[in-house]
Amino acid sequence: MTKIRAITTYRTAVPLIKPFKTALRTVTTAEAIVVHILTEDGHRGFGEAPPTHVITGDSLQSIEFAIELIAGGLIGQDIRHREVLFEKLHKSIVGNSSAKAAVDMALYDLIAQHAGLPLVEFLGGYRQEIETDFTVSVNSPEEMAEDAAAYIRDGFDVLKIKVGIDTVEQDIKRIRAIRDKVGYDVVLRLDANQGWEPKAAVRAIGLMEDAGLGIELIEQPVPASDIDGLKYVTDHTETPIMADESIFTPQDAVRVLQLRAADLINIKLMKAGGIHQALKINALAEAYGVKCMTGSMIETKLGVSAAAHFAASQANITRFDFDPPLMLKRDILPGGIQYSGNKIRFSEKPGLGIDSEMFLQRLTGGNE
Numbered sequence: 001m002t003k004i005r006a007i008t009t010y011r012t013a014v015p016l017i018k019p020f021k022t023a024l025r026t027v028t029t030a031e032a033i034v035v036h037i038l039t040e041d042g043h044r045g046f047g048e049a050p051p052t053h054v055i056t057g058d059s060l061q062s063i064e065f066a067i068e069l070i071a072g073g074l075i076g077q078d079i080r081h082r083e084v085l086f087e088k089l090h091k092s093i094v095g096n097s098s099a100k101a102a103v104d105m106a107l108y109d110l111i112a113q114h115a116g117l118p119l120v121e122f123l124g125g126y127r128q129e130i131e132t133d134f135t136v137s138v139n140s141p142e143e144m145a146e147d148a149a150a151y152i153r154d155g156f157d158v159l160k161i162k163v164g165i166d167t168v169e170q171d172i173k174r175i176r177a178i179r180d181k182v183g184y185d186v187v188l189r190l191d192a193n194q195g196w197e198p199k200a201a202v203r204a205i206g207l208m209e210d211a212g213l214g215i216e217l218i219e220q221p222v223p224a225s226d227i228d229g230l231k232y233v234t235d236h237t238e239t240p241i242m243a244d245e246s247i248f249t250p251q252d253a254v255r256v257l258q259l260r261a262a263d264l265i266n267i268k269l270m271k272a273g274g275i276h277q278a279l280k281i282n283a284l285a286e287a288y289g290v291k292c293m294t295g296s297m298i299e300t301k302l303g304v305s306a307a308a309h310f311a312a313s314q315a316n317i318t319r320f321d322f323d324p325p326l327m328l329k330r331d332i333l334p335g336g337i338q339y340s341g342n343k344i345r346f347s348e349k350p351g352l353g354i355d356s357e358m359f360l361q362r363l364t365g366g367n368e
Helices: 060-074 082-091 097-115 119-123 141-153 168-182 198-210 227-235 250-259 275-287 301-313 356-364
Strands: 004-021 026-039 044-049 129-131 134-136 158-162 187-191 215-219 241-243 264-268 292-295 317-320 338-340 343-345
Touching: 004 060, 004 356, 026 060, 026 097, 026 301, 026 356, 044 097, 044 301, 044 356, 060 082, 060 097, 082 097, 082 275, 097 119, 097 275, 097 301, 119 301, 129 301, 134 141, 141 158, 141 168, 158 168, 168 187, 168 198, 198 215, 198 227, 227 241, 227 250, 250 275, 264 275, 275 292, 275 301, 292 301, 301 317
Parallel strands: 134 158, 158 187, 187 215, 215 241, 241 264, 264 292, 292 317
Antiparallel strands: 004 026, 026 044, 129 343, 338 343
């Protein structure tokens, strides 16, 4: 039988090796709600949702409550009837994108298992391997330069630099220090996390362009709701501008794409509400000739595995930001994606490739 029998949740918390700092927050522990969906024939699917208050507005408690509501409409449903599943999921509650994403991941894990395919193959199978960047947290210029050099030694050649926490001048000092330390063969991406106002962003980016600092792209330079400001920055700079927090839903994507307010889009499952909606956003972007990147919040390898399977499956997704599991002191997931330096490879096992029995033992302390 392929009907859903039960949906349960667990809390997890894994310390980070080093505090992760952006213009929006500082994280020291990766907390999450793990969703476990059990079918009547004994198959298990898993998903994850971290509480990212300053971006999605979700907390551990709100995620648990939303999943409880969502579960009521999914128990007894057949995983072969995908459109029914995802219609019920997204109509069950307004917002709560992280909770929806966790349930969506677990459903896709089960659906791909039923098909006998790794999720990346089920969704499209465009790539068998991808390369991730590594993020440099916002700190003093000297500390950021040292961190950047360490990541290069670890085998990464694309760095995502967090800025936007104080002044434009200080951000330029950060980039100069990093360039002086790692040279110009390394690709640098900047993420302001909504930290600049439009005119300040244009001034900062112009100064970086004039200084020849070689920035590949600037991610979310202005507040998420300021789409006109985002367009102003895009229209007045040569460096490609990427929308991140400005786009949660396909409807958000339509507005940004129609206005040509950004050159690129960063799709995150926690914003989109899962793979089902993320596929729609990517298809819209592709129709407008706009390439996408896929990233994540501070998640364990569970959530990042789902995002990586989605991203690798799609031709229009050309950039990958999947370093959070490498920032954690331990890996709680048996199976899933595998890292080798900056490269990510996929298991041949169906679904997300998780050893479900071992994972359940870790989640429950061996009590289930």
